[in-house]
Structure formats: C-alpha cells, structure tokens
Amino acid sequence: MRISVIGAGYVGLVTGVCFAKLGNEVTFIDIDAERIEAINNKSSPIYEEGLDKLLKSVRIKACFDFQEVLNSEIIFICVGTPSNEDKFILLDQIEKAAKEIGQMLERREEYCVICVKSTVAPGTTEELVIPILEKSGRKAGTDFGVCMSPEFLREGKAVYDFMNPARIIIGEYDKRSGDILSKLYRSFNAPIMRTHLKIAEMTKLASNAFLATKISFMNEIGNICKKLGIDVYEVAKGMGFDDRIGSKFLNAGVGFGGSCLPKDLGGLISKSRQIGYEPNLLQEVLNLNDEQALRLIELLKKHISLKDATVGILGLAFKPETDDVRDSRAIKIVQALLQEGAKVKAYDPMAMKNFKKLFPQIEYVTTDKVLNSDAIFIVTEWQEFSELDYTGKVVVDGRRIEKARGARIYEGICW
Numbered sequence: 001m002r003i004s005v006i007g008a009g010y011v012g013l014v015t016g017v018c019f020a021k022l023g024n025e026v027t028f029i030d031i032d033a034e035r036i037e038a039i040n041n042k043s044s045p046i047y048e049e050g051l052d053k054l055l056k057s058v059r060i061k062a063c064f065d066f067q068e069v070l071n072s073e074i075i076f077i078c079v080g081t082p083s084n085e086d087k088f089i090l091l092d093q094i095e096k097a098a099k100e101i102g103q104m105l106e107r108r109e110e111y112c113v114i115c116v117k118s119t120v121a122p123g124t125t126e127e128l129v130i131p132i133l134e135k136s137g138r139k140a141g142t143d144f145g146v147c148m149s150p151e152f153l154r155e156g157k158a159v160y161d162f163m164n165p166a167r168i169i170i171g172e173y174d175k176r177s178g179d180i181l182s183k184l185y186r187s188f189n190a191p192i193m194r195t196h197l198k199i200a201e202m203t204k205l206a207s208n209a210f211l212a213t214k215i216s217f218m219n220e221i222g223n224i225c226k227k228l229g230i231d232v233y234e235v236a237k238g239m240g241f242d243d244r245i246g247s248k249f250l251n252a253g254v255g256f257g258g259s260c261l262p263k264d265l266g267g268l269i270s271k272s273r274q275i276g277y278e279p280n281l282l283q284e285v286l287n288l289n290d291e292q293a294l295r296l297i298e299l300l301k302k303h304i305s306l307k308d309a310t311v312g313i314l315g316l317a318f319k320p321e322t323d324d325v326r327d328s329r330a331i332k333i334v335q336a337l338l339q340e341g342a343k344v345k346a347y348d349p350m351a352m353k354n355f356k357k358l359f360p361q362i363e364y365v366t367t368d369k370v371l372n373s374d375a376i377f378i379v380t381e382w383q384e385f386s387e388l389d390y391t392g393k394v395v396v397d398g399r400r401i402e403k404a405r406g407a408r409i410y411e412g413i414c415w
C-alpha cells in the first residue's frame with residue numbers, strides 16, 4: 001500500500017521503516033531538516049536496535065512537503081504529544097499536522113484513511129482531528145476514513161516490538177476505515193481488536209498507567225523491604241509465580257522515566273480532573289516516582305557530605321538500549337546533586353550527546369573517570385555496567401547491578 005507517515009520520530013520512523021520492509025511504499029513528512037536529511041541518507045537520526053540496518057535495506061523517501069500525502073492510501077499521524085506544566089497532553093503538533101492534511105484533502109479526489117498513532121486523550125480524534133480535517137469541505141466516512149491505532153512499542157526494542165506486537169488496536173470511525181487499516185496489518189501474527197476511536201485512545205493511556213502503577217507499587221514494597229532488611233527481588237520472584245500478577249515489571253528501583261509513562265500517566269490524571277474525577281491512586285503513583293529518584297541522594301548522604309564531592313553517574317538514558325533522555329531519572333538526580341553543591345561526572349554509552357543539551361555544565365567522561373569519583377550512582381541498567389570493577393568504591397545502586405555489590409560501601413535503593 002502507499003503510506004505517508006507524518007512525524008519521523010521514534011514511533012513514526014520505526015512504523016514507516018517496518019511497513020516499507022513489509023513491501024509498502026512509504027514517504028515520511030517531517031518539519032525537522034536534519035531528520036529528513038539523515039533519513040534520505042539512510043542513516044537513522046535516532047538510536048534503535050536494528051533500525052539503521054533496516055533503514056539501509058528499504059526504499060523510502062523523506063521530505064517537508066505535505067503534497068506527498070496526495071498519493072497515499074493511508075496517512076499516519078505520528079507527531080509528538082508532549083505535556084505542559086499541568087500535565088495536559090499538548091496537541092499543537094497534532095493540530096498543525098491535521099491542518100496540513102486537511103489542505104491536501106481539498107485537492108484530493110480519492111478516498112484515503114487518516115490514522116492517528118500519536119498518544120492522545122480520549123475524544124481527541126473525534127473532537128479535534130476530524131473537525132479540522134472536515135474544514136476541507138470533505139466529509140469523514142464519505143470522502144475519507146479515520147482510525148486511531150495507538151502504538152505500544154518499547155524504545156530500545158522498537159523494531160522487534162513493531163514487528164511482533166502483542167496486539168493491534170484499531171479504533172475506527174466506521175467499518176470502511178477499519179477494513180483498510182486492518183488490510184495493512186494482515187500479515188502480523190497478533191490479535192487485532194477493532195473498536196471505537198475513544199476506546200483505542202483510552203486503551204493506550206490505561207495500559208501505560210497500569211505499567212507505571214506496577215512499577216511504583218514494587219518500588220513502595222522495595223522501600224518497605226529495605227527498612228526491614230528483606231530482599232525485594234526475592235519477594236518479587238515469589239510473587240511472579242502467580243499468573244494473576246505476572247513476573248514482568250516487578251523490578252524495584254529508581255523509578256520510571258522516558259517520553260511515555262510519566263507523560264501518559266500525567267495526561268490521564270489531568271483529563272480525569274478536567275471531567276470532575278480526582279484520580280488519587282494515579283496521582284500517588286506519580287508522586288512516589290518523583291520521590292524515588294531522590295532516594296539515591298538521601299542514601300548517599302548517609303555516607304558522605306555532598307558539598308564539593310564528585311559524584312559519578314552511570315547511565316543517562318531513561319532506559320538501556322536507547323539514546324532518549326526525555327524525563328530520564330538522571331535529570332532529576334543531576335539537578336538535585338548540583339543544588340547540593342556536588343560536582344557531577346557522567347557516562348552513558350548512547351545518551352551523552354542528548355544529555356549535554358540539557359546539562360552542558362557537567363563533565364562527560366569515560367567509565368574509568370566515573371569510577372574515580374567520590375561516589376557512584378547507577379541510574380540506568382546498561383549491560384556494560386555489570387562488567388565494571390567496583391572494588392573499593394562507594395556505590396548507590398538504583399538498578400540492581402549485582403557486580404556493584406562488591407563495592408567498599410554499597411547501598412541498593414530498595415534492597
């Protein structure tokens with residue numbers, strides 16, 4: 001099929017490259033010149049396992065020009081939906097993309113399907129996207145179709161997850177729209193759930209809110225276990241045998257970050273308040289996560305004074321196998337260390353360039369130099385941190401790196 005992908009970020013680029021690999025004709029439209037150039041030069045502008053190789057193996061095109069959508073059967077909207085200070089999901093990128101598509105619809109004779117893939121609050125596709133598209137004079141359901149199909153990929157494993165989804169959720173304006181999108185997914189070995197637009201939107205937010213809750217729940221259990229001298233990882237192992245609980249997402253630690261869990265949880269909380277329901281449980285999940293990052297600082301203060309101390313940070317990305325630092329735990333931790341008057345030396349295998357844009361004032365060094373600091377924080381569980389020699393060091397571990405337990409002073413955040 002002929003596909004356009006609006007927004008070639010983590011989701012858009014992976015979606016487009018994977019669909020191209022599956023034999024579709026794909027065009028990316030973005031507003032970022034560097035991204036467009038990199039894609040056309042077959043060099044992935046983001047780090048994702050296997051993406052660069054896949055990009056080199058497919059025929060795709062990237063450009064600024066929305067005219068390209070005139071030729072497409074399906075147009076995916078994959079632009080960013082960051083949140084504001086009140087945690088509402090911001091829709092200006094969606095609005096702009098929808099307006100541009102609407103202008104093209106004015107000039108288009110044939111039917112096509114516009115599919116929102118960005119994460120949005122329930123009601124956004126019906127109440128915002130469709131009215132903007134219909135300003136073209138064209139009518140949803142008659143002249144064009146509309147779907148909302150959320151993306152569930154994990155950064156770092158995005159290509160694998162896209163190609164091997166646990167489920168495909170297709171929210172559809174009408175049957176014709178859903179039939180066309182389902183055709184694109186027909187080769188996938190996964191259940192396809194076809195449903196209403198709002199249900200698709202809510203399924204995404206609810207899934208991320210649940211995962212965030214599972215993490216904060218285990219962190220709370222871990223905080224209690226630490227005080228009782230109980231190993232929370234053994235507790236989690238025992239819990240995980242119960243298939244009502246499941247063994248995944250039970251690793252207590254420094255909490256969740258990234259561009260999705262905190263933002264989507266915050267978006268659901270704000271939406272809920274807006275309609276008059278106070279989501280106490282979800283708010284606590286977020287509060288606990290905010291405090292969890294700062295527990296590393298409190299644990300270190302038991303052993304050294306932070307003023308003028310040099311603290312080495314291992315891990316800046318919000319998780320391993322990515323260069324993404326959006327809402328990374330390291331941000332909160334570095335901010336707090338600088339406020340305490342500490343000097344910071346940091347290392348990450350992939351994310352130093354992105355982190356430097358946020359914190360140009362700290363030192364970016366090799367692991368040797370991080371290990372030579374007065375104390376070391378382990379913030380992201382990169383595999384290579386399991387191979388370092390921590391002998392004689394002071395380590396506060398937010399991610400349970402077994403090898404670090406050989407340090408002279410070792411504090412696990414929840415164990």
Ligand SMILES: NC(=O)c1ccc[n+]([C@@H]2O[C@H](COP(=O)([O-])OP(=O)(O)OC[C@H]3O[C@@H](n4cnc5c(N)ncnc54)[C@H](O)[C@@H]3O)[C@@H](O)[C@H]2O)c1
Binds near residue numbers: 032117259
């Ligand atoms: N990153 C993830 O792991 C993930 C997973 C599932 C869902 N999502 C959701 O998918 C959406 C995209 O996330 P992302 O991480 O890929 O974002 P991103 O910031 O990496 O990419 C967004 C892209 O859209 C482009 N863009 C912005 N406005 C545009 C416009 N008007 N026209 C064309 N291009 C435009 C930007 O230049 C950028 O390249 C968000 O709603 C996010 O919540 C993300």
